[in-house]
Amino acid sequence: MIEKVKEKIIGEKGVNLISLTIAVTVILILTGTIIVSSVSSLKSNKLRNMQADIDNLRDKVSNYYSQYGEIPADRNIEYTNIEHIRSSGVISEAVDIGAFYVIDLEAIENVTLNYGKDYEKIRNKEVTTEEEVNKLTDLYIINGESHNIFYVEGIELDGERFYTDYTSEEVDTVAVDLRYVDGVKIPEGFYYAGGNKEDGLVISDVQGDDLENSKGGNQFVWIPVENGDLEEDKENFATDEKEFVDSVNNNKGFYLGRYEAGIEGTDDIDITNNYDDSWHKADSELWTAWKGGNLVTKKDAKIWDFITVKKAMEVIEEKYNTENIKGRILSLNAYNKVLEFIGKANDTSNFSDWGNRLDSEFNIDSPNAKEFINERDVLEYAEFSGIKKANEAHLLTSGASERNKIKNIYDLSGNVWEYTTIINKIENNTTYINYVSGSAFGDEKIITNNTMNVANDDMGFRVVLYIPEIFEIPNERITKNEEGTINLNTQIEGTEGYINFDVVPKEGYTLESISPKLPYKVTENGKYTFTIKLKNEIGKEIEVKHTVKVDNYVTNPNYWIRFNGGSHIEFSNVNQNTFYNHFTIAIKVKINRKEQASKNYMGLWGNHVGNEGLNMQFKETTTTILGTADMENYYDKWVDIVETFNGSSIKVYIDGELKSTQSTTRRPYTGFNVGTSYLNSDRQMLGEMSCLKIWNKALTDEEVAEMDLFKEDVNVGKDSVYFNLNLKSKKEVESLGGKFVGSDYKFFEN
Numbered sequence: 167m168i169e170k171v172k173e174k175i176i177g178e179k180g181v182n183l184i185s186l187t188i189a190v191t192v193i194l195i196l197t198g199t200i201i202v203s204s205v206s207s208l209k210s211n212k213l214r215n216m217q218a219d220i221d222n223l224r225d226k227v228s229n230y231y232s233q234y235g236e237i238p239a240d241r242n243i244e245y246t247n248i249e250h251i252r253s254s255g256v257i258s259e260a261v262d263i264g265a266f267y268v269i270d271l272e273a274i275e276n277v278t279l280n281y282g283k284d285y286e287k288i289r290n291k292e293v294t295t296e297e298e299v300n301k302l303t304d305l306y307i308i309n310g311e312s313h314n315i316f317y318v319e320g321i322e323l324d325g326e327r328f329y330t331d332y333t334s335e336e337v338d339t340v341a342v343d344l345r346y347v348d349g350v351k352i353p354e355g356f357y358y359a360g361g362n363k364e365d366g367l368v369i370s371d372v373q374g375d376d377l378e379n380s381k382g383g384n385q386f387v388w389i390p391v392e393n394g395d396l397e398e399d400k401e402n403f404a405t406d407e408k409e410f411v412d413s414v415n416n417n418k419g420f421y422l423g424r425y426e427a428g429i430e431g432t433d434d435i436d437i438t439n440n441y442d443d444s445w446h447k448a449d450s451e452l453w454t455a456w457k458g459g460n461l462v463t464k465k466d467a468k469i470w471d472f473i474t475v476k477k478a479m480e481v482i483e484e485k486y487n488t489e490n491i492k493g494r495i496l497s498l499n500a501y502n503k504v505l506e507f508i509g510k511a512n513d514t515s516n517f518s519d520w521g522n523r524l525d526s527e528f529n530i531d532s533p534n535a536k537e538f539i540n541e542r543d544v545l546e547y548a549e550f551s552g553i554k555k556a557n558e559a560h561l562l563t564s565g566a567s568e569r570n571k572i573k574n575i576y577d578l579s580g581n582v583w584e585y586t587t588i589i590n591k592i593e594n595n596t597t598y599i600n601y602v603s604g605s606a607f608g609d610e611k612i613i614t615n616n617t618m619n620v621a622n623d624d625m626g627f628r629v630v631l632y633i634p635e636i637f638e639i640p641n642e643r644i645t646k647n648e649e650g651t652i653n654l655n656t657q658i659e660g661t662e663g664y665i666n667f668d669v670v671p672k673e674g675y676t677l678e679s680i681s682p683k684l685p686y687k688v689t690e691n692g693k694y695t696f697t698i699k700l701k702n703e704i705g706k707e708i709e710v711k712h713t714v715k716v717d718n719y720v721t722n723p724n725y726w727i728r729f730n731g732g733s734h735i736e737f738s739n740v741n742q743n744t745f746y747n748h749f750t751i752a753i754k755v756k757i758n759r760k761e762q763a764s765k766n767y768m769g770l771w772g773n774h775v776g777n778e779g780l781n782m783q784f785k786e787t788t789t790t791i792l793g794t795a796d797m798e799n800y801y802d803k804w805v806d807i808v809e810t811f812n813g814s815s816i817k818v819y820i821d822g823e824l825k826s827t828q829s830t831t832r833r834p835y836t837g838f839n840v841g842t843s844y845l846n847s848d849r850q851m852l853g854e855m856s857c858l859k860i861w862n863k864a865l866t867d868e869e870v871a872e873m874d875l876f877k878e879d880v881n882v883g884k885d886s887v888y889f890n891l892n893l894k895s896k897k898e899v900e901s902l903g904g905k906f907v908g909s910d911y912k913f914f915e916n
Contacts (some may be wrong), residue, residue, distance in 0.1 A: 178897075181363070186487050206488050213279060213321045215280035217331040223306060226274045227313060234693055234713065237308055237469030238274050239267035245307045245828045251316055254327065257309075263310030268299060268384030271306075281722075282306045314338075328553040349387050351417060353633055354490040359383065363390055365572030368424060377574065384463040386631055387574050389500075389507050394418055395556035399497045403597075403618075404587040406494060413492075413632040414500070419632040422496075422504060425564035425576050427478070427586065428467025432459035433543050437472055448619045455621070461485050465565035465576075466534040468547055475585040475599050475616070478627040479914035489708060492634045495627050498588045501602050510573040510579075520569055521579030527556040535566035539643050540623045561623065582626035583616075600623065636675050636700060636708065642667040644718050646871075647683045654820045655874035655881075657688050658804040659719040667714065675700045678707065682867070691719045720857065722916045723754060723876055727893040729851040729887040732910030734841035739903035742835050745862035745888050751782060752808040754856040754875040757801055781810055806875050822871040840891075840904070841911075854914075857904040 230238045245266045251257055271277060271285050284304040287293050291301065305321040320327040332338070345352050345631035348363040359370040360377040372383030394415035398407050414420045437446050446455065462483050473481070479495055483650050486493030496504070504509040516527040530551050537550035538561040542839040544845040547563065554567070563854065565576045572578065588600035597618045643666050646652040650666035657663050664685035671677050695713045702708065797836065800820060808819040811832055818826045840858060841851040857875055863884050864874075869882040880887050891902055897912055899906070 167222065172432060173839060174635075176274060177555070183639065192272070210323065213323050213328055213531070216317050216321045216328070219279045219281055219306065220317065220331045222277060222279070223269060223274075223315050225315075226277050227308065227514065229572045230274060231313070231346060233894075234695070235351065237267070237310065237313060238270040239310070239754070239756060240263075240270060240712065241267055241309055241310065243271050243299055245294050245300060245305070246296075246320075246808070247303070248307070248316070250327075251318070251320070251329045254320075256330050256332065256337055257771040258312070258314070258337045260316055261312040261338065262309045262353045264309055266309055266316075268305045269306045269315070279306075281319070285694065310498055333875055350390075350419065353631070355488075356386075356491070357383075357824045359385060361387075361574050363388060368574050369421065370730065380465055382464065385465075386463065386629070387422040387424050388419055388889060389422050389504050391415065391503050392418050396503060397499055399499050399588055401589045402497060402499065402587040404479070404494060404665050406492065407756055408630055409492075409635065410494060410497070410500075410630075412638075415634050416635060417633050420500065423463040423629040424574060425463050425465060425467065425629075426582060427470045427626075427627045428464060428564050428627055429456055429459040429470040430462050430464075430467060433546070434455060434458060435472065437545070437897055444661075446472060446621050448474055449475075451479055451618045453477055453619070453621065454481075461629070465534055466536075469538065469561065469582055469626050471538070471561070471626050472621050473625070473627070474619055474621050475601075475627075476618060479584055479587075482627075482629055486629070486631060489543045489634065489636060491631050494587065494630050494632070496584065496602065496630055498586050498600055498602075499829055500630065505577075508575065508578070510572070517579035520572055520681065521568070521580070522554065522560070522562060522581040523680055524559055525556050525579070526554070528567045530554060530566050531568045532563075532566050534563070536563045537561065538623065575814070578628075582624050585625070585627045602804055627798045636672050636702075637677070637698065638670045638672070638711070639667045639712065640670060642714060644683070644688075644714075646822050648687075649821065650685060652871040654718050655872065656876035657718050659721050660690065660811070661803060662717070663688050663832070665714050665716065666903075667692055667712075669698055673705050675708075677706075689719075691717050698881065699705045714892050720876065723809060724878075724915075725854040725892070725894040725913070726754075726756075726854045726856040728854050728912045728914065729841040730852045731908040733849070733906065734839050734906030735899060735904045736837065736839050737902070737904050738837035740837055740889065742838070745860065746811075746832050747813050748811060748863045750808065750810045750861040750865045750870075750883070750886075751862065752806065752857075752859045752873060752875060754804060754806050756804045757797075758853050758855040784805065804854075804875065808865075810864040810870070819862075822873065848898055855893055857893060858889070858891040861886040861888070862888045 167179040169463075184238040216433055216833075230236075243266055248257070248266055268288060269282075270286065270521070271279070271282065272289055282305055287302060288299060293299055305318045307318055314330065316329045317327070320329045322328075335490055347358045348367060350367055352358055356369040356371050357373045357375065359375045361368045367388040368377055368385050370379050370380075370383030370385045375381045375383035375385065376508060380398065391414050394814065396414045398411045404410070410420075429479075433853070435455045436457065437455040451474055453474050454477050460469075470478075470481075472530050475495070482493040482495065489847050491757045502511065510517070522528075522698065530553065532553070535550050537791055539546050539548050542562075548563060550560065550566070552740040554562070560579060564581075565571075570577050570580070583601045586600045590598040590600050592598070599616050599618060601616055601853055643650060644654045645664045645666050646654045646657075646662075648664050650664065664687055666685050668678050669680065678701055679697075681699075684695065684696075693713050693715050695711055698710045698712055700708050700710070797820070806819075806821050808822075810817045810819075811830075814829060814831075816826075816828045816830050817824060817834045840855070859875070859880060863886040865881065867882050872882055874881050878892050879889055889902070892898065892906070893913070894915075896906065
């Protein structure tokens, strides 16, 4: 019996051990699967997090680019540690053709990322050089041309490393339709072709066109006018001079034909009528010898010569006259801007070193170059190659030699003369036109002996494009009030200001909306972009971005003094009889309410008896100045307080706005104090003061509104300034006769 029991127990134990072994094995297998699955899931989550980051950044970068015309990146530091990304196949050689840069996360608002923590080292200036930045890998970088975004470190999954949110099989080879490059607007219907703003930014009307192997597009180079200081030419025949100048100054530049104007689609030319060797006296001011054909601005094009100046303008306007772009020929002032851009503004030479001129010699680089043959019975273009020698005159197709190019602009100093819009003189009912660039036969930069109805084989033109203004903004302003009536000169950061501007549509357009709505409240410096929607006569809606740059804000004044309740400044040398009948006093102060709360009266400054004489007192119990102007909203920040007296009433202004008017009289006294009154000791100032200014007349509402107390000098009512104290130093105070009483004060400098 006992043996049977033993067998039973042993048997049961044996079964249990086997079951346990099997169970453990199963558990181990399942656990391993779970662990592998968890690791894979974790890696998948990491990849999804990176992809979410890039998707988020793509939206933010796109919004930033549409607002400011540039990507949020420091283009001074190129990121070159990308060979591992390039070898993965996700960088497209077709569209990622530009340099790579670290995305400036500080420039993007409201962005939260899973990766990219190394950017903090750049933000905190722990790394500053390109070499140091290239050692960082936990970074998001962006291609300057395609705007494609990559994560340098990458995420590994199943033996493959991912650097962006697409794979090598999904690479997009279609270039992004850039609307801005280097902050330069690319008009609708045109595309970025290469270059940059400094060395010559080129656009084309064919997408995918480039600088070296053109795909047949008409190409134009951006001419920067960064100061917006182009002036109208006084004597000209152009009807769009003001429109052109306004556009150039608003957009900070214009586009110039990369090549001289050419003609294609015809070989038919007829100059038999009224032709005398070199000059053709046309029957009309609108004449050209070429029959048919199309205007082009391309390499290897036949030059459009034998054309009058007005016909040249007409040909351009027929091709370029839309809502997006308008065309014309050069004005003299615009030509001078071109010379400034290429560094030839002060060059008094004959330009033979970079132009096709009689005394120049250069290689013909283009295999398609041709020469215009103009003989009595022969008018044609013939093959031309090799060297153009000195003392030989050859009119060549456009862009024949790389030697004659500066900043991506060809043949500006020769080949043909080029018309301008300038009228040189009018004699005997004959109008003479300026033209520029010289020719194979001339040395002058500006030549002025062609009439309106004369053309020849050495006379051509060059297309200028500008972005038309479909509305005007005649009164853009940053104001202190929502109504837009008080201009904000300088303001402390954090205090409210308002962007206001008026939009006046040009004829044929109506204003639909401005977003965000005006007035738009701001409290700090920055670029604020508004979308202006207009409609044209046929109901087409047009969106235009308008960016307002706010730079009125500062953190603190440049200097100030802090009174700590135990000191003040006496000016006993001032005789108020000289200005007491009419005066204005102004101070910039910051009152700390918490510190002032223990004081019954807080004297900003004053010498008074029964509230007469010059005084400006601040009463804690009612939080008012002079009992009527509520100051509660102005604690703990810098404010301007201005008081005027016209002989019968006092006006008090805070930050340029009238807050109270009281009927009163004033009796003069000698001297005044700054930081206390002449009465009880509890009327001591606790707080900062930057300046004190006194005029011997009552300034107007408009003058008070325009007052800028941040400025050391007085910017309004200068003829009436009696006293101008800027609290910069003890020496500066004492130079005006001030005497310090007590030592509980401190000067600060920003």
